[in-house]
Each structure stands twice: as structure tokens, then as C-alpha cells.
Amino acid sequence: xxxxxxxVDVGSWSTKAVLIDGQRRPVGKGIRxxxxxxxxxxxxxxxxxxxxxxARAEDIRRAIATGFGRDAVAFANGFRTEISCHARGAFHxxxxxxxxxxxxxxxxxxxxxxxxxxxxxxxxxxxxxxxTGAFLEETAIKLSVPxxxxxxxxxxxxxxxxxxxxxxxxxxxxxxxxxxxxxxxxDIARGLLASVAARIVEMEPLSGTVVLTGGVIAxxxxxxxxxxxxxxxxxxxxxxxxxxxxxxxALYAAD
Amino acid sequence: MPAARVEIKASxxxxxxxxxxxxxxxxAAEEGKGKVxxxxxxxxxxxLYALGFRVYFxxxxxxxxxxxxxxxxxxxAANSIGYSPDICSYLTSDIGAYxxxxxxxxxxxxxxxxxxxxxxxxxxxxxxxxxxxxxxxQREFNVPLVGVSxxxxxxxxxEAHVRAVEAQLESLIEPLEKVAGTKLDTAELRKVVALSRxxxxxxxxxxxxxxxxxSPISFFDGCIHMGPAVVLRGRKEAVExxxxxxxxxxxxxxxxxxxxxxERIRLYWEGMPVWGRLRDLxxxxxxxxxxxxxxxxCNSWIFDELxxxxxxxSMARAYTKLFINRTEQIKEAYIRELxxxxxxxxxxxxxxxxxxxNANSRYGMPRRLAGAGIPTLTFNGDLCDLRLYSDAQVRxxxxxxxxxxxxxxxxxxxxxRGQERP
Ligand code: SF4
Numbered sequence: 012x013x014x015x016x017x018x019v020d021v022g023s024w025s026t027k028a029v030l031i032d033g034q035r036r037p038v039g040k041g042i043r044x045x046x047x048x049x050x051x052x053x054x055x056x057x058x059x060x061x062x063x064x065x066a067r068a069e070d071i072r073r074a075i076a077t078g079f080g081r082d083a084v085a086f087a088n089g090f091r092t093e094i095s096c097h098a099r100g101a102f103h104x105x106x107x108x109x110x111x112x113x114x115x116x117x118x119x120x121x122x123x124x125x126x127x128x129x130x131x132x133x134x135x136x137x138x139x140x141x142x143t144g145a146f147l148e149e150t151a152i153k154l155s156v157p158x159x160x161x162x163x164x165x166x167x168x169x170x171x172x173x174x175x176x177x178x179x180x181x182x183x184x185x186x187x188x189x190x191x192x193x194x195x196x197x198d199i200a201r202g203l204l205a206s207v208a209a210r211i212v213e214m215e216p217l218s219g220t221v222v223l224t225g226g227v228i229a230x231x232x233x234x235x236x237x238x239x240x241x242x243x244x245x246x247x248x249x250x251x252x253x254x255x256x257x258x259x260x261a262l263y264a265a266d
Numbered sequence: 267m268p269a270a271r272v273e274i275k276a277s278x279x280x281x282x283x284x285x286x287x288x289x290x291x292x293x294a295a296e297e298g299k300g301k302v303x304x305x306x307x308x309x310x311x312x313x314l315y316a317l318g319f320r321v322y323f324x325x326x327x328x329x330x331x332x333x334x335x336x337x338x339x340x341x342x343a344a345n346s347i348g349y350s351p352d353i354c355s356y357l358t359s360d361i362g363a364y365x366x367x368x369x370x371x372x373x374x375x376x377x378x379x380x381x382x383x384x385x386x387x388x389x390x391x392x393x394x395x396x397x398x399x400x401x402x403x404q405r406e407f408n409v410p411l412v413g414v415s416x417x418x419x420x421x422x423x424x425e426a427h428v429r430a431v432e433a434q435l436e437s438l439i440e441p442l443e444k445v446a447g448t449k450l451d452t453a454e455l456r457k458v459v460a461l462s463r464x465x466x467x468x469x470x471x472x473x474x475x476x477x478x479x480x481s482p483i484s485f486f487d488g489c490i491h492m493g494p495a496v497v498l499r500g501r502k503e504a505v506e507x508x509x510x511x512x513x514x515x516x517x518x519x520x521x522x523x524x525x526x527x528x529e530r531i532r533l534y535w536e537g538m539p540v541w542g543r544l545r546d547l548x549x550x551x552x553x554x555x556x557x558x559x560x561x562x563x564c565n566s567w568i569f570d571e572l573x574x575x576x577x578x579x580s581m582a583r584a585y586t587k588l589f590i591n592r593t594e595q596i597k598e599a600y601i602r603e604l605x606x607x608x609x610x611x612x613x614x615x616x617x618x619x620x621x622x623x624n625a626n627s628r629y630g631m632p633r634r635l636a637g638a639g640i641p642t643l644t645f646n647g648d649l650c651d652l653r654l655y656s657d658a659q660v661r662x663x664x665x666x667x668x669x670x671x672x673x674x675x676x677x678x679x680x681x682x683r684g685q686e687r688p
Contacts, residue, residue, distance in 0.1 A: 079658045094666035118659065129673040132636065135663055137646050 013070040017060065018260025019053055020093065021045060021080030024116030024144060024226055028056035029257040030064050030071070035103070035265055039064030040254055049083035057086070075260040079117075088264070094122055094133045096259030101222045102128035103262060104249040109220040112211055113256070114227035114234075116144040121215040134214045141177040142210025144227045149179045150203050153186040154196055161200045162233040168201035170194075177210055201237070208237045221246045224255040269527045271552055272518075274487060276511040283507050284493050288375035294320040295381030301446055302381045304403070306396040307496050308566065308588055309389040310414065310435055312462050312581060315500040316455040317446040322381050323497050324399065328356025330370045331363055332541030332650030340366060341651055349402075354395035355620040355650035361402055385445040387438070388413035391591045393623035412441050416586050421593045423586060431582035456574040459581065462500040463572035468508035469495040470568040475515040476559040477608045480524035482515045485535040485558035486548035487525060495567040526557035531671050532609055535561035536601065537616035538624050538649040543657070550661060554668045560608040562589050562601065563624070594629050601631075605640055611671045612641040614664070619646065619654045643667040 014033040019026065022045060030039040041059025043052040053076075061068060068086075076084035077096040093113070101111045102124055111122040111130075119142050122133040140146045144158075151158035172194060176182050182203075189199050207227070211217075221244045228234050229252045238246045249255055294300035303319035305311050307326070314321045331337050337355055340362030345351050347365070349358050363369055364380065371377040386400040386409060397413060404411040414434040417427050439450050472491070475482050483491075491511060498504035518524075533551075535558040540547065551557060569584035589600060605613065613635055615627035622628065632642035645663045648654035 079662065092662050092666040092669060094662070095669045130666070130670055132641065132670065133666060135645075135659060 013066055014072055015064065015066055015070045016261050016264035017057065017071045017074040018096070018257040018262070018264055019056060019074065019076045019078075019081075019084050019087065020096065020254075020256035020260060021049055021053060021076065021078035021083055022093075022115055022226065022256070023079055023118075025253070026052040026056050026078070026080070027254050027257040028053070028060040029254050029261045030060040030066070031258070031261045031265060033265070035262060037258065037261075039066070040251070040257070042253070045080060049080045050085060053084045053086075073264040075264040077256055077260045091260060091263050093256045094120060094130055096256045096263065097224050098122050098124045098130040098259065099128060099262050100255035100257075100259030101224055101249060103258060104255075105220065105222055105247055107220065109222050109247075110215075110217055111222045111224055112217070113225040114143065114207065114211065114223070115225045116148075116227075119143050119211060119214075119225070119227075121211065121217070136210070136214060139177075140179045142207050142214070144230075146179050146182070146207060147203060147227065147231065150182050150186060153183045154190075154199060156196065156200070159230050161203060162231040164197045164200035165204050165231075165233045166236070168195075168197040170198045171205070172198045172202035174202050174206045177206060182206070201233075204231055204234050204237050205241055208234060208241060212242055217242065217244055219245070223248050224252045226253040229253040271525075271527055272523050274483075274491070274511070274514065276491070276507070276514050279507060279510055280491060280493065283498070283503050285375060286503065287494075287498055288371065288377065291320045291322050291381050292375065292377045296378060301384040303442075303445075304383045304386045304400065306388045306392065306400075306413075308392055308585055308590075309387055309396075310438065310581060310585065312455065312458045312500045312572075312577070313435065313438060313442065313450070314387060316458045317442055317450055318448060319385075319446060320381075321497065322383070324360050324380075325356050325396075326493070326497055327363075327369070327371070327380065328360045328650060329539075329541050330374070331359040332356075333544065334370050335542040335652060336363070336368070336370070337542070337650035338653050340368065351620075351651070353620060354393065354399070355648055357395050357399040358620075359650045360399070364403075364406070383407055383409050385409055385442065386411045386413075387442070389416060389585055390414065390418065391416035391585050391588055393590075393621075395623075410441055410445060412438050414438070414585075416591060418591050419593050420586060420591055421596065423583060427586055428579060428582045431586050432579050435578050435582055452577070455577045458500040459572055459577040460574035461502055461505055462569065463574065465495055465499045465501075465504040465508060466567065466569045466572060468505060468512055470565075470570070472508055472512050472515060473560070473564055473568070475512075475519060478519050479532070479609060480522070480526070480529035481532070481557050481559040482518035482523060482525055483559075484525040484548065484551065485539075485561045485564065486544050486551075488561065488564035489539045489541075489544055492564055492567060499567070499569075524557070526552050526555060528555045529557045531556035531611050531668055533558045534601070534605060534608070534610045534613040535563065535616065536613055536626055537563065538618040538621050539563060540616065540618075540647050540655060541650055542652045543655065543660075546657070547660075547664075550664060554665060556664075556668050558614070560604050560610065562597075562604075562626070565604075566590065590624050594631065597626055598631055598634060601626075601635070602638070602640070605635075610640075612643065612667060614667065615642060615644040617644055617646050619648045620651060621649055641667070641671060
């Protein structure tokens with residue numbers, strides 16, 4: 012029998028699972044839309060991770076669940092918040108002091124991680140779509156592009172546009188005005204990503220090493236450039252950034 | 267495995283005291299046995315009791331509406347007649363309830379409706395909303411509206427502040443005597459102020475039991491048991507009640523009974539309660555073995571300036587020196603002192619959307635405390651309007667804060683301390 016540890020991160024948008032072995036090496040992962048049946052999404056993620064690892068459910072020694080839907084993980088042995096899990100997962104890739112910025116579908120968090128890998132303090136965004144994936148989902152519709160395309164478009168931008176509002180509804184109206192004014196989609200797309208970054212920087216003064224995690228950076232890699240260009244930050248992005256919470260949970264499971 | 271949570275036994279007596287209080291109001295409003303004055307929660311209740319009024323506190327009603335989770339369906343009615351969803355949700359819940367003819371007082375205490383006021387009395391020491399709130403009812407009921415406009419926010423209390431408020435208190439007497447149909451008897455006022463002070467002292471001692479490790483009382487218990495300190499201060503019933511409660515809490519200290527069994531983290535609650543989530547938050551804290559041992563909110567009904575030998579002057583001092591009415595510097599010093607005295611690990615700020623007056627996280631205080639080595643957490647929510655509150659976000663924030671504190675405190679429990687599945 013193998014010795015594996017599982018972390019499951021049930022986010023508002025997607026559910027992720029990461030399986031690691033006794034040496035804390037990732038051996039499998041799975042991802043599903045969280046949808047309305049969280050229990051099913053978690054089961055499917057686990058099955059996908061197990062299949063990728065060529066392992067069986069009995070090989071899992073311990074499982075830790077995190078994320079807003081953590082209670083739905085029937086097979087979890089324990090829970091940790093996504094704050095601790097993102098800190099832990101990011102520290103696994105970049106040991107040392109850092110600020111983790113986790114931008115998710117419905118919320119974003121700025122987490123200060125100490126030299127020992129523990130979170131020292133954190134900020135969560137307010138109850139608003141601004142600075143989250145939901146903002147991009149909603150505003151991309153007004154540009155008639157799928158939200159995954161925003162990053163690609165933004166990378167081709169030649170002009171900086173600063174959006175006047177952070178309200179998703181106001182921004183949607185503003186976009187219509189920008190289009191009417193003849194602004195290019197590429198520049199508006201960059202403006203949308205820049206708005207997300209600006210909301211994050213408002214939450215907490217950022218300095219030192221900034222590590223971006225979560226689903227939004229996974230789908231919008233150009234956001235890294237924006238943080239660097241607009242805010243002069245040193246930004247690192249770990250591999251599979253949307254799995255960092257699940258990886259952190261798996262690492263806790265292996266403790 | 268820590269012992270199970272033990273209920274506070276005095277709760278039964280509390281129910282009886284509150285029922286008797288509302289029964290008196292019912293008899294006055296519905297059977298003509300006395301006059302009803304409405305008063306703001308830190309208004310000049312002593313004068314009203316000394317004049318023989320039955321004193322009704324709409325904020326208590328607002329809290330009941332919030333606790334019964336009725337606010338979200340009542341607030342829109344107030345919004346529709348022009349009271350913004352951004353102003354005090356006690357006000358909008360209460361006015362919404364009035365417009366819809368609803369009140370939990372019917373079921374809880376057998377009142378037909380909220381009691382019709384004979385006079386409305388406010389003090390703006392807490393906010394302007396109370397004055398606007400009472401003005402609505404003045405128009406509805408066409409009864410006198412009188413009050414005190416307190417200088418706000420005050421730094422160190424100066425004699426000029428005291429004189430200004432004392433003079434206003436004095437000027438309330440004549441119109442109130444007219445409504446009461448009787449003269450204010452100074453001896454009676456002194457007696458009421460003495461009882462109010464005694465109640466306040468006992469309530470202060472009740473809250474100070476929280477400084478003990480483990481604490482026999484939590485903020486959530488405090489929110490329930492503060493009822494008499496708000497509505498019956500100046501009456502012997504409140505004094506008697508707090509003697510019972512204090513004895514029980516002192517007994518708990520002797521027997522090692524904790525409000526949160528296995529208490530490992532001690533927290534400070536800053537800002538308004540979330541009335542519709544007291545139970546849930548209390549249960550969450552029990553599961554995290556974290557206890558809110560102190561709050562500025564519950565402390566707001568400790569009036570250590572009250573002095574029966576100088577009734578009006580001391581009332582002016584007490585009601586102007588309230589935490590909510592002070593400058594940021596004084597508030598910060600006050601919180602720091604309590605953090606030390608109650609051996610608190612972290613301060614949690616509730617940024618209550620519709621009560622900017624008592625949301626103390628908005629002018630940089632959490633950062634300044636954090637800079638001084640006191641960990642802080644701020645969450646967004648509201649006192650009554652649960653549409654402004656996210657269970658998932660608050661739960662995650664509190665859990666993560668406890669994870670942070672157990673980690674940084676270097677407690678032995680730090681290792682493997684996650685929340686295990688039961
Ligand atoms: S202090 Fe806040 S909760 Fe109290 S009446 Fe004023 S606005 Fe409402």
C-alpha cells in the first residue's frame with residue numbers, strides 16, 4: 012500500500028484536489044467546476060487525482076479539506092482555512108518571507124507569510140466582486156470575449172486605460188462608453204486586469220516578494236506583468252497556481 | 267476533549283426580569299397605567315424613571331428584530347419611504363416593522379404593538395440617527411420630542427462640555443414634567459441615579475470576570491445579559507439581577523467553568539454585535555476554543571461617573587464620556603488598556619456597514635494596533651441587515667485568525683491543531 016496525502020480545495024468557482032506522496036511530491040491532481048453538487052465535484056476530483064497517480068483510495072492516509080465548501084468533503088479527516096493552505100502551498104515552492112496574493116472567483120486575499128511559512132496576517136476583500144474573478148467574468152461579457160481571452164488581449168495592449176469605477180455594474184456601463192469612443196478591445200482588456208490589481212494593492216501595501224496564486228492568475232497570466240509594470244513589484248507565480256490551496260491542504264495532511 | 271458548554275443559570279431570571287419590564291410597559295400603553303417615554307439606549311433614563319415614566323428603548327426593539335432575523339424583510343419598507351439602506355439598520359428595521367405592523371413584542375411579551383409613546387427623548391451622544399429615528403415617530407404620534415445634543419466626539423472631558431450637557435438635561439425637566447403630570451422630586455432622582463450607578467458597577471464587575479483565565483463569560487453572553495443594564499438602569503430589578511449573575515460567574519471562576527470549554531485563544535470584540543448571528547458565532551468560537559472575553563460594546567453601559575450627590579452633573583459626565591462619543595486617540599488608548607487587562611491575543615473589528623458611528627476600524631486603528639504588536643482582524647457585516655453579512659467569509663476569517671494566533675503564540679497546540687472532523 013502506498014503512502015499518499017490528499018488536499019481538496021472547494022472554491023466557489025472550482026474544486027481542486029492534489030495528491031502528494033510521503034516525500035511531499037505531487038503525484039496527481041484533479042479539477043472540476045464546483046457547480047451545485049459539491050460532494051460530487053470533490054469525489055470526481057479525488058478520482059481524477061488518484062487515476063493520475065495510478066493509486067487507489069485506500070492509499071490515502073489522510074485528507075484535509077479547505078475552501079468555502081470544505082464541509083462538503085465527506086472523506087476529509089480535518090479542515091484548514093484557505094488562508095493557511097495558500098500560505099503553506101506557496102511556501103512549498105518559494106520558501107522564505109513573502110506576500111501571497113490569492114485571487115479567486117469570488118474573493119481575494121492578501122496573506123503575509125513569515126520566514127517559517129506561517130501566515131502572520133491576512134486581509135480578505137469586502138463583499139464585492141471588485142478585485143475578483145467575478146468582476147472579469149461579468150465585464151468580459153461587455154467586450155463580447157470569453158473571460159479567458161482577456162489576458163491574451165491585454166498582452167497586445169498599447170495604451171493604458173484606467174477605469175473610473177470599481178463597481179462591476181458601473182464598469183460594465185463604462186465599457187460601453189469606451190467602445191463608443193473607439194477604444195481598442197486590447198486596451199480595455201488591460202484596463203480590466205489593471206482594475207483587479209489596483210483593488211488588491213488597495214487592500215494592503217505590497218512589498219518584497221509577491222506570490223500570485225488562485226484561479227484568476229492561472230487564467231490571466233498577464234496579471235503578473237500588470238503587477239510588475241503598474242506597481243513595480245517583484246512577482247512570482249508558482250506552477251499550477253490554482254492548485255496551491257489544495258497543495259497546502261495536502262501538505263497539512265502529511266504533517 | 268474539553269467539557270461541554272454550561273448554560274448560564276441566571277438566564278431564567280433574566281427572562282423573568284425582562285418579561286416584568288415589558289409587562290409594565292404594556293399596562294401603561296394598553297391599560298393607561300402610567301405614561302410611556304421612549305428613550306435612546308444611552309439617553310437620560312434616570313430622569314425618566316424618577317418622573318415615573320415607563321421607559322421603552324427602541325434600540326432594544328431594533329436588536330430584537332435583528333436577533334429574530336426579521337430585519338432583511340422589514341428594512342425595504344423603510345427604504346421605500348425614503349430611509350436609506352445605508353443608515354442605521356436599527357432605525358430602518360424598526361420603522362419597517364412599524365410600517366408593516368409587526369413586532370416580536372407580541373409573541374414574546376404579549377404587547378399588541380409597540381407601545382404608543384407619550385414623549386420621545388434622545389441623546390445624540392451615540393449618533394445623529396437616533397434623533398432622526400425619533401423624529402419619524404414624533405410625526406407619526408404627534409407627541410413631544412425632546413433631547414440632548416451632545417458635543418461629538420469629545421477629547422478629554424472639559425468643564426465646558428459638562429456644563430453644556432448639564433444645562434440641556436436641566437431644560438428637559440420642565441417639558442417632561444408636563445407630560446408626566448408631576449414635578450421632579452430631587453430625592454427621587456438621587457435614588458434613581460444611585461440605583462443606576464449600583465447597576466452600572468455590578469454590570470462592570472460582571473464584565474470584568476472576563477479577565478479571568480478561562481473566562482466565565484463571553485461577549486455573546488454579554489449581549490444577552492446586558493438587557494437590564496440598558497433598559498432597567500435606575501431600577502432595583504437590574505441591581506438585583508446583576509447580583510445573581512455576578513454570584514454565578516464568581517462561582518464559575520471558583521469551579522473553573524469556562525464560557526468556552528478548553529479556552530485557548532482570548533479575543534476582543536470591537537464594534538456592534540451581529541444580532542442575527544450571535545448563536546452561530548458563539549458556536550463557531552466554541553468549536554475554535556476561542557473566547558471573546560471583552561468588548562467595547564458591552565462596556566458601554568458602565569457609567570462610573572454617576573453620582574447621586576450631583577445627579578444632573580454626573581449624568582452629563584457619564585453620558586458624554588461614552589466610548590462611542592470619544593476621539594480616536596482616546597478610543598485607541600482604551601482598547602489597548604483592555605487588551606492588556608484582559609490578556610487578549612487579538613482584536614476583531616466588526617465593520618458594521620450601517621453603523622459608522624460604532625465601526626472603529628475605519629480610521630486606521632487596526633493597523634496602528636497591529637503596528638504595536640496587537641494582531642487584528644476586520645470583517646464586514648452589519649448589526650441587523652444580514653444582506654450585508656457573509657457567513658462563509660466571516661467564518662473563514664475567524665478560523666484563519668485563530669490559526670494565525672495559535673501559530674504565532676507558539677502554543678504547544680500549534681502542531682496538528684486544525685479543526686478535526688468530530
Ligand atoms: S449608534 Fe449605530 S446602531 Fe446605535 S442607533 Fe446610532 S447608528 Fe444605530
